[in-house]
Amino acid sequence: MKKVMYLEFERCIGCRSCQAACRECGGHDAKERNYVEYIDFFESRQTFPMMCMQCKDPACAKVCPANAIQITEEGVVLSAMEEKCIGCRNCTFGCPFGIPKFDFEENKMYKCDMCYDRTKYDISPMCASVCPSDAIRFIDHDEMMELRRRRTQMNLIEGKKPSENDKWQYVPEFFGVYSD
Amino acid sequence: MTQFVVKPGVKNLQHDGEKLITTHCCYCGMQCGMHIRVNEKTGKVVGVEPRYDWPVTLGKLCPKGVTAYQTVDHPERITKPLIKKNGKFVESSWTEALDLIEKNFKELQAKHGKDALSVFGGVSMTNEKCYLVGKYARVALGTRYVDYNGRFCMSSAAGGFMKTLGIDRGSTLPWPELEHTDCFFMAGSNTAECHPTTIQWLWKARDKGAKMIVADPRETPTARIADVHLDLKAGTDSALANGLMHLIVKEGYVDEEYVNERCNNYEELKTSVEKFTPEYTSKITGVSVGKLVKAAHIFGRSPRSVVMFARGVEQQSKGVDNVCLYTSMALLRGQIGKFASGVATFTGQGNGQGGREHGQKADALPGYRKIDNPDHVNYVSGVWGIDPAEMPKAGVSAYEMFDEIQKGNIRAMHVICSNPAVSAPNNHYIWDGFKKLDFMVVSDFFLSETAEFADVVLPATTWAEDEGTTTNLEGRVIRIRKVKDPIGDSKTDWEIMKLIAERMGKGSYFNYDNVPQIFEEFRIASKGGKADYSGMTYERIENEDGLFWPCPSEDHPGTPTMFQETFGTPDGKANLAAVDWQEPNENPSDAYPHILTTGRVVFHYLSGTQTRRTDFLMEQCPEPYAEMHPHLASKYALQDGDTVFLETKRGSMSVKARITKAIREDHVFIPYHWGKELSVNKLTNPALDPTSRMPEFKVCAVKLKKA
Amino acid sequence: MKAIEKSFNSKASMNSFFVVIFLFFTMWIGTGQFTKVDWMLFGYMVASFIFFIGMTVRLTSWVMRPATHEMIKRSIQNMKAKKRQKRNVKAIIKTLIDNIILQKYIFKRGIYRGIQHWLIAWGCIGSLAITFGLTFGWMHFKLVDATTYQVVVFGVPTLKMHPDGLLAGLIFEGLNITATMLLIGVIMAIVRRIKNHDTQVTQRAEFDLVPLYILLAMTGTGLLLTVSYKLLGGWMHPQFQLLHQVTTVLFLVYFPFGKLFHLPIRPMAVAVPMNYQEEPGIDTKECVGCGELYSSDDQITDVQTILGKQMFDFKTNDGHQLSDYCPACRRKIRVMSQLNMKTPFGTSAEPVQTNNGIHIPGFGRERAETFYDAKGEK
Structure with missing residues (x-):
């Protein structure tokens, strides 16, 4: 996989296309794995999309007592294997970003797998494909770095200078599978 | 012709045992490109695949678009003709249903004259069908009473554009050019929710530094990121436009050369905007002076700007005035007919553009011809093969048809592709009208609220079961492909019209075996009209990513940018609007102290007949709600989620309150996609625009109390 | 203990050693000090040993994972705690019945999947139990008199029964019954994997598919054996027997490394009601x-x-x-x-100001x- 997922929360218009599209993806069993939420509907209509960062060293897999969360060779963190998952929900508490979902009925965890059946052929995941506002994008690693640089410059213009320790807070989200 | 159209180098996921068929979404005017996934063995529609290479939308879809395919093989589809017997629908055969229609239609016409019948059309269907609706009413039924739901949707834009520019094409520029604009002025358009796939172009322009000015009583997701959000009172658009033009004139932002060369009425306009000082405008609209000034400077200084508007501006008793004034703003800046600038309305319905051009309107004939023009009547009569004397006279607009029902002039109605029981204003009056009819036929693929009033319901097909063309909001004519065969006994709308025409003894005028034959006839019918499709063929539309009308000959490239040299008026000059401000038809009073405005949510489409049957969309938005500011809510001690009772002079309803600061303090907003008890159109005001005959959905006075 | 572990170089090899010793001990008892070993089953026996060693290695490393270790530690603590006995018993019984015996949660994923999984699960457990029972000589049948058989478990005579009786029939046909269950279940599973695109998204051949095909081969050849001596008068019986032995050995050796390894992990599901969420969803x-x-x-x-x-x-x-x-x-x-x-x-x-x-x-x-x-x- 040569491309990464890239999120810009402010662009989100709250249409939830990504969630509808997530249900369409192969292996998703008509359940969406991503989130679109209001920051505070009382104050503003700002929403944000949220999905899995596909961590290199995923906390969810590390807290799973059944060793059910596997990582593909491309680096995609998959949903818990249905046969192994014992339904303890440790992953939902371990994940620092609150991503894995749990189905009490079927007693299993499910999560974003970056539409593995598409991205393994370098085809954009459903959520990024349909996102009408480009809040979710599936782009080249270089393009992502370029976008991040631009955003960092903007923050500098506004008088807030990121330091070495917190600069990740100043640039938009990017995640996904890429080689350094 | 190929079914799956894809450009080289574009990758799509194709599963084994499935084929992809390229088409467009069935919902709004964006007509987003998509591929439908069909199981090769069962022939069922199983999903959707983005069409990354469709130049207008680049594969983007809104949640309605993603789930659109789910209505095709939906379990609630009507698959057999239904006849109402003792108040209940009974499945029957086509012969039985057609016998009944023939008998009633003929009896009523014999008793009450030809005009006892009426046709109520819609524009969520292909050009071919829309064209045929007009012909069906006038030739097969021989009635003057034909009109369509576009009266609730875009006829004000049409009227306004006709007045100022001489030709009504939704957008004077192609959508992908929006990326290069410097300034968007958007009025009364909740683009992010109603035309979500447009947002990518706005956001791209923003990335390049474009500014946005949004006029809306609510801080919509579009208004949220505007540089200036003009939070005007609903129904004060003409004052706002006059106020801005006042500043544009005063600050010297007028493109004098352009205006002198290409526009009439400049002096009149100057006089009429004279009194709209920022202070005066601010008093009427409720927008602060600072915002008005800032907006005028941004708009005035931007080298390229686009003025865009939608239903918020048009669904008013002075919708045409609003459109004329906003269009004049663009004209003053000399923007129309140039690259990445111009004026555009967001067409609401799928084929709202194409559907209004080809004679479904009470006073119109194909190609924007007029029924009161003898030359036009002669030409169309020639194409249809009828005697010009037989051509019925102009009828009345959609809402006024219900007045005719009440008067007893219209005795029967055939509703095609529409659901006025939800979408027309003042619902109680509409429902009462349906009950008064002697005989009512509805063609639909779901049992809509309107269909429930019918005596006969004919099972129509969905968009995926028939082919044809539609015209999107840009004026680009595109191809809709047939994805699968109709389910059950359902038939396409053109087959239904043909069958009834045969029963009425006019079969020879409807001698079609397939859609391309209708298209060929329709090309000729539109030839020489303002909306000229005669140079288009299915092959060209496919090869050239759609074709913009006018396209008068097969070697004509189509017209992506309108009015580059001249306008469509007789003298070729645009008419600037010199129109004073008028109050809305209904204003807040002591008895009804607040303003009610209606609109859409992103999850539903029009009357909701389709989207309310789609699981995902219903999970996201199952019922209407009343959105209001906490300031207003606290007056009535309302908490978020409390039930609130709303009442206007015409009706009342109870809904849950949703409280947010992203709306004006004196406004209540309710989405209109639900029927019966949940229909907000029981409350809305049917005051009509004098020119476009469009009702004032967007403003009425309301009172509330905690339920 | 630490010293012994050190001398084994790893916990896994130490555990494997003890498991093998234990198995030998049970065999020694069951076969009357190795007097009644059924040498026809020698191949199966070796494979069974490898099976147990493989399982031990896998389970040991699994238990050593911090996540698993914590969960087991807490489970043991709770098992010991007097106060929690009522909850423990309830948790165990509920998990045993709902999760393991009836496998309700899989039926909720679909009736087809439920039936398929239940057949494979119980077919597998049954077959394994009978196979190990016979190969390690944990149990055998003794002819008491002309009309009575007796089941001998670990050298202890237990049940007596008539050879034509229902019980005897069930026991003698045990492997055939479990094998039939397996065959149906495995075919259902393979059909699902071919037909349903969704299953293909993340499945891996060596992990998901190979075990199923081996299982199919094993049950197929096993049932062929029965068909051969019951209906075909022993036609090709030795060849089928060899085939069956090969596939079974393959199955047993592969078991700890494919997807079927989830079988010994499943009982840990009891930790959820016992340690964490007493009532589901609360x-x-x-x-x-x-x-x-x-x-x-x-x-x-x-x-x-x-x-x-x-x-x-x-x-x-x-x-x-x-x-x-x-x-x-x-x-x-x-x-x-x-x-x-x-x-x-x-x-x-302050209010949340997103602009x-x-x-x-x-x-x-x-x-x-x-x-x-x-x-x-x-």
């Missing part, structure tokens, strides 16, 4: 951010211990761990920090305000 711990109930104290403690052991540092500025917040709050924390805003849970009483002027408006390049300034040059 939480007891409040989120630090929004106050919603989202978990139980014990579970969060365990998760934090596991994370700590593996050097994950998820401490927030206010001294909490991220896992003290519910998932929705964690998502919000992430967004707020990305949008350059304070977390929504600080002491600040913060830093990222919005203008996602990209800005045009100088002066460009639009009233006094600026046009």
Whole structure:
């Protein structure tokens, strides 16, 4: 996989296309794995999309007592294997970003797998494909770095200078599978 | 012709045992490109695949678009003709249903004259069908009473554009050019929710530094990121436009050369905007002076700007005035007919553009011809093969048809592709009208609220079961492909019209075996009209990513940018609007102290007949709600989620309150996609625009109390 | 113990050694000091030993994972705690019946899948039990008199029965019954995997498919054996027997490494009602951010211990761990920090202002305000 997922929360218009599209993806069993939420509907209509960062060293897999969360060779963190998952929900508490979902009925965890059946052929995941506002994008690693640089410059213009320790807070989200 | 159209180098996921068929979404005017996934063995529609290479939308879809395919093989589809017997629908055969229609239609016409019948059309269907609706009413039924739901949707834009520019094409520029604009002025358009796939172009322009000015009583997701959000009172658009033009004139932002060369009425306009000082405008609209000034400077200084508007501006008793004034703003800046600038309305319905051009309107004939023009009547009569004397006279607009029902002039109605029981204003009056009819036929693929009033319901097909063309909001004519065969006994709308025409003894005028034959006839019918499709063929539309009308000959490239040299008026000059401000038809009073405005949510489409049957969309938005500011809510001690009772002079309803600061303090907003008890159109005001005959959905006075 | 472990170089090999010793011991008892070993089954016996060694190695390394270790540690603690006995017993019985015997949760994923899984699961467990029972000589049949058989378990004579009776029939045909269950279940599973695109997205041949095909081969040849001597008068019987032996050996050796390995893990599901969530869907711990109930104290403690052991540092500025917040709050924390805003849970009483002027408006390049300034040059 040569491309990464890239999120810009402010662009989100709250249409939830990504969630509808997530249900369409192969292996998703008509359940969406991503989130679109209001920051505070009382104050503003700002929403944000949220999905899995596909961590290199995923906390969810590390807290799973059944060793059910596997990582593909491309680096995609998959949903818990249905046969192994014992339904303890440790992953939902371990994940620092609150991503894995749990189905009490079927007693299993499910999560974003970056539409593995598409991205393994370098085809954009459903959520990024349909996102009408480009809040979710599936782009080249270089393009992502370029976008991040631009955003960092903007923050500098506004008088807030990121330091070495917190600069990740100043640039938009990017995640996904890429080689350094 | 190929079914799956894809450009080289574009990758799509194709599963084994499935084929992809390229088409467009069935919902709004964006007509987003998509591929439908069909199981090769069962022939069922199983999903959707983005069409990354469709130049207008680049594969983007809104949640309605993603789930659109789910209505095709939906379990609630009507698959057999239904006849109402003792108040209940009974499945029957086509012969039985057609016998009944023939008998009633003929009896009523014999008793009450030809005009006892009426046709109520819609524009969520292909050009071919829309064209045929007009012909069906006038030739097969021989009635003057034909009109369509576009009266609730875009006829004000049409009227306004006709007045100022001489030709009504939704957008004077192609959508992908929006990326290069410097300034968007958007009025009364909740683009992010109603035309979500447009947002990518706005956001791209923003990335390049474009500014946005949004006029809306609510801080919509579009208004949220505007540089200036003009939070005007609903129904004060003409004052706002006059106020801005006042500043544009005063600050010297007028493109004098352009205006002198290409526009009439400049002096009149100057006089009429004279009194709209920022202070005066601010008093009427409720927008602060600072915002008005800032907006005028941004708009005035931007080298390229686009003025865009939608239903918020048009669904008013002075919708045409609003459109004329906003269009004049663009004209003053000399923007129309140039690259990445111009004026555009967001067409609401799928084929709202194409559907209004080809004679479904009470006073119109194909190609924007007029029924009161003898030359036009002669030409169309020639194409249809009828005697010009037989051509019925102009009828009345959609809402006024219900007045005719009440008067007893219209005795029967055939509703095609529409659901006025939800979408027309003042619902109680509409429902009462349906009950008064002697005989009512509805063609639909779901049992809509309107269909429930019918005596006969004919099972129509969905968009995926028939082919044809539609015209999107840009004026680009595109191809809709047939994805699968109709389910059950359902038939396409053109087959239904043909069958009834045969029963009425006019079969020879409807001698079609397939859609391309209708298209060929329709090309000729539109030839020489303002909306000229005669140079288009299915092959060209496919090869050239759609074709913009006018396209008068097969070697004509189509017209992506309108009015580059001249306008469509007789003298070729645009008419600037010199129109004073008028109050809305209904204003807040002591008895009804607040303003009610209606609109859409992103999850539903029009009357909701389709989207309310789609699981995902219903999970996201199952019922209407009343959105209001906490300031207003606290007056009535309302908490978020409390039930609130709303009442206007015409009706009342109870809904849950949703409280947010992203709306004006004196406004209540309710989405209109639900029927019966949940229909907000029981409350809305049917005051009509004098020119476009469009009702004032967007403003009425309301009172509330905690339920 | 540590010293012994050291001399074995690894826990896994030590455990394997003890398991093998134990198996030999049971065999010694069952076969009357190796007098009644059925040498026809020698191949199966070797494979069974390999099976047990493989299982031991896999289970040992599994238990050593911090996550598993914590969960088992807490389970043992709770088992010992007197106060919790009632809850423990309830948890065990409920898990045993719902999860293991009836496998209700799989039926909820679909009736087809439920039937398929139940057949394979119980076919597999039954077949394994009978196979091990016979190969290790844990049990055999003794002819008491002309009309009576007796089952001898570990050298202890137990049940007596008539050879034509129903019970005897069930026991003698045991392998045929379990094999038939397996055959139906495996075919259902393979059909599903061919027909359903969704299953193909993440499945891996060596992990998901090979075990199924081996299982199919094993049950197929096993049933052929029965067909051969019952219907075909022993036609090709030796060849089928060899085939069956080969496939069974393959199956047993592969078992601990393919997807079927989830069988010994499943009983750990009892830890969920026993340690964490007594009633399904009912939480007891409040989120630090929004106050919603989202978990139980014990579970969060365990998760934090596991994370700590593996050097994950998820401490927030206010001294909490991220896992003290519910998932929705964690998502919000992430967004707020990305949008350059304070977390929504600080002491600040300011409203959430998303138009913060830093990222919005203008996602990209800005045009100088002066460009639009009233006094600026046009």
